[in-house]
Amino acid sequence: MKATILVVEDDLDSSNMLRELLGMADYAVESAETADEAIAAMTERRYDAALVDLTVAGATTEELIQRLQGVSDRPPIVLFSARTPDDLRAAAEQLSAAAVIQKPASMGVLLSTVARVIRPPS
Template sequence: MSARILVVEDDRTMAEVLLAYLRRAGYETDWSADGSEAYQLWQRRRPDLVVLDLMLPGMSGLELLRRRRTIADDAAVIILSARGEEEDRLVGLETGADDYVVKPFSPREIVLRVEALLRRTERAAGTQLVNRRLEVGPLLVDQGARTARYEDRELALTMREFDLLAFLAAHPGQTFSKVELLRRVWGWEFGDTSTVTVHIRRLREKLERDPSDPRLVITVGRAGYQLVDGPVG
């Protein structure tokens, strides 16, 4: 059964090109040019992945994404935007997007990013069958149940936050660059490393007593990030 992709884009020409490329790649597709309509379509059709423009009539792309994430919708999301500044990308990623592509773009690039995201999602679902518990100091990660506890407190993690934490917990004391984490956790050979920055920030907000002074998920110079191996003071 092929994955279902929802394209939310008010530029008909651009949407038709994207839909043609996605269908040629074997995906089932739906299209909406209006934010409010897209919300209903998203709810009704339950897409595996959404390609989402930000500037939409009816409801902005960011508001649409925010509303879907508040009800724990875990469909993968690729944002399309003409705004490519770092702060714009961070806002999109923090709202719940998995990837951010700046216009103009190649339709083939979108297909490749869709394929990478769906592969990552499929692998994450497969890890539910893995019965492995990881303990790093006061942190316990149960890969079989896909749950994590820190100091006897269960953590409310998204699917991708869990994947990142589980990877770091499997390699305590080892430092990984953003590019390495993007490749080994997300499964992407290319992509915006701001995705990693945002997810590290989210983990710290849920793990650390003081996220501005992290003691568990730390930054190691310019090399990258690591999960501290051993008790945390």
């Protein structure tokens, strides 16, 4: 069974590119464009990993982090953002993120990082 990845990205071009890339790597991919959609998706379904941009519609970075912390069975999170390294590091610590990728990143880095953090089937 394919691992399912949630892409949380409000830039439609970036989201489409990530969906296509991860799909070609044989992942099932769903996307959320807003904080509300991301939290609802993680609450309603089980994902093997989530690729999360810290800047999405509907919440400040701090609000998004706080809301993600409240999701009981959230997937391993890969922060994928153009924020400063210090901002990414702080957010990663707050979320116990599995990995951090600074945008822009190569396809190889993205795919190897996602493959490394996927939670094992239960």
